[in-house]
Amino acid sequence: xxxxxxxxxxxxxxxxxxxxxxxxxxxxxxxxxxxxxxxxxxxxxxxxxxxxxxxxxxxxxxxxxxxxxxxxxxxxxxxxxxxxxxxxxxxxxxxxxxxxxxxxxxxxxxxxxxxxxxxxxxxxxxxxxxxxxxxxxxxxxxxxxxxxxxxxxxxxxxxxxxxxxxxxxxxxxxxxxxxxxxxxxxxxxxxxxxxxxxxxxxxxxxxxxxxxxxxxxxxxxxxxxxxxxxxxxxxxxxxxxxxxxxxxxxxxxxxxxxxxxxxxxxxxxxxxxxxxxxxxxxxxxxxxxxxxxxxxxxxxxxxx
Numbered sequence: 001x002x003x004x005x006x007x008x009x010x011x012x013x014x015x016x017x018x019x020x021x022x023x024x025x026x027x028x029x030x031x032x033x034x035x036x037x038x039x040x041x042x043x044x045x046x047x048x049x050x051x052x053x054x055x056x057x058x059x060x061x062x063x064x065x066x067x068x069x070x071x072x073x074x075x076x077x078x079x080x081x082x083x084x085x086x087x088x089x090x091x092x093x094x095x096x097x098x099x100x101x102x103x104x105x106x107x108x109x110x111x112x113x114x115x116x117x118x119x120x121x122x123x124x125x126x127x128x129x130x131x132x133x134x135x136x137x138x139x140x141x142x143x144x145x146x147x148x149x150x151x152x153x154x155x156x157x158x159x160x161x162x163x164x165x166x167x168x169x170x171x172x173x174x175x176x177x178x179x180x181x182x183x184x185x186x187x188x189x190x191x192x193x194x195x196x197x198x199x200x201x202x203x204x205x206x207x208x209x210x211x212x213x214x215x216x217x218x219x220x221x222x223x224x225x226x227x228x229x230x231x232x233x234x235x236x237x238x239x240x241x242x243x244x245x246x247x248x249x250x251x252x253x254x255x256x257x258x259x260x261x262x263x264x265x266x267x268x269x270x271x272x273x274x275x276x277x278x279x280x281x282x283x284x285x286x287x288x289x290x291x292x293x294x295x296x297x298x299x300x301x302x303x304x
Contacts, residue, residue, distance in 0.1 A: 057185055064180030072173040075129045076116075076137050083127075085118035085139045095145065102157050103138050106246050110165035112136070124148070124260060128160035129169060136164040148259055155243055155252035162242035168235050175231050179224035187216035225287060232289040237299050250300045257300075261293040 079085065088096040100117045107114050113134035122141040130136035138160045145153060163169070188209075195201045195209035240257075244250040290296075 056188060057181075060181045060184035060188070061177075063184045064182070065177035067180050068173045068177035071176075072131045072169060075131065075169065076135075079127065079129045079137060079139065080118065083120040083122065083139065083141075085120035085137075087116050087118045089114075089117050098150070099140060099145070099153075099157070102154050103161060106158050106161040107164070109246055110161055110242075112161070112165050115161075115164060119145075126156050126160055128163045130164070131169070133164050133167050133170070136169075138164065148256060151247075151252045152256040152259060155247055155256045158243035158246040159239050159253065161246065162239040163235070166235070166238060166242065168239070172228065172232060172235070176224075176228050179228055180221075183217060183220040183224050187213045187220055190216055229287050229289050233291045236290050236296065240296050240300055241303055244300060244303070250303065254297050254300050257293050257297050261297075 080087075089100055091097070091100070096119065099119065103117045104114055115128070115130070115136040115138045118137060118139035120139055120141055122143055124141060124143040124147050126138070126140040126144055128136055128138045138157065140153065140157065144156060148156070191209040191212035192205075194212045195206050199206060199208040201208060240253055244253045247253065
C-alpha cells in the first residue's frame with residue numbers, strides 16, 4: 001500500500017486493520033514466493049550445492065525485492081479497492097473541481113505529472129500511492145473535506161503531493177526489499193543450522209528446516225516491519241515541511257495537524273494517538289508509520 005495520512009483511529013478494530021494491512025501485504029507475498037520456491041525445489045537445489053551463501057543471498061534478494069515490488073505495483077488498485085475511492089479528475093462537481101485543481105497546482109509546483117485524484121467515504125484521512133511518481137494517486141476522504149477548512153485540506157493535499165514528489169513510495173519499497181532480503185537469507189541459514197546441527201538431520205532438508213524458516217519468515221518479518229516503520233516516520237517530517245513550502249506558510253499544516261489531534265487550530269496537542277497508536281507502548285507504537293502529531297507540529301514550529 002501507499003503512504004497514508006494517519007489521524008487518530010476511531011476504534012481499535014480500525015487500528016488493527018491498518019497495522020495488519022501494513023505488515024501483512026509483504027509477509028503474504030514473501031510467504032507465497034517462498035512456498036513456490038520450495039515447491040519448485042529451489043531450496044533443495046541450494047542444499048544440494050552446500051547451501052552456498054552467495055547463491056542464497058541472490059535467491060533471497062529475488063524473493064525479498066520481488067515481494068516488495070509486487071506490493072508496490074499492486075498499491076494503486078488495492079488502495080482503490082480497499083477504500084472504495086472514486087476518481088474525480090473529470091467530475092464537474094464544484095468541490096471535486098477544487099480538489100483536482102489543488103492537486104494540479106501542487107503537482108506542477110513540485111514538478112511531477114498530474115496524479116489521479118480520488119474521493120472516498122470515511123473518517124478524516126488522505127493518502128498518496130502508486131508505483132511511479134508520474135502515475136500516482138492522491139485520495140482524500142469525505143470526512144476530511146467536511147471537517148476541515150479549505151486551507152487545511154489544501155495543506156493535507158500538499159503533504160500527499162510531497163510524498164509523490166519525494167518518491168517516498170519507491171524509497172520505502174527499496175527499504176522493504178532490503179529488509180525482506182535479510183529475512184529470507186537469515187531464516188534459511190538458521191533453518192539449515194537447526195536442521196543439521198540441532199536436530200542432526202543428515203538426509204536432505206528435514207522438517208526442522210521447513211518449520212524454522214516458516215516461523216522465522218514471520219518473526220523476522222515483523223522485526224523488519226518495525227525498522228521500515230521507523231524509516232517511514234522520518235519521511236513524514238520531510239513531507240510536512242514540503243507541504244508548508246508548497247503552501248507558502250507553515251501555519252496551515254500546523255492547523256491541519258492540530259485539528260486531526262482534536263484541538264483548535266494552532267494549539268499543540270498534549271496527548272494524541274496518531275494512527276491509533278501514537279500514545280501507546282510496545283509493538284503497536286513501533287509499527288506506527290507516522291510520528292505523534294505533537295512531534296510533527298513541534299518540528300514545523302521549530303523549522304527555520
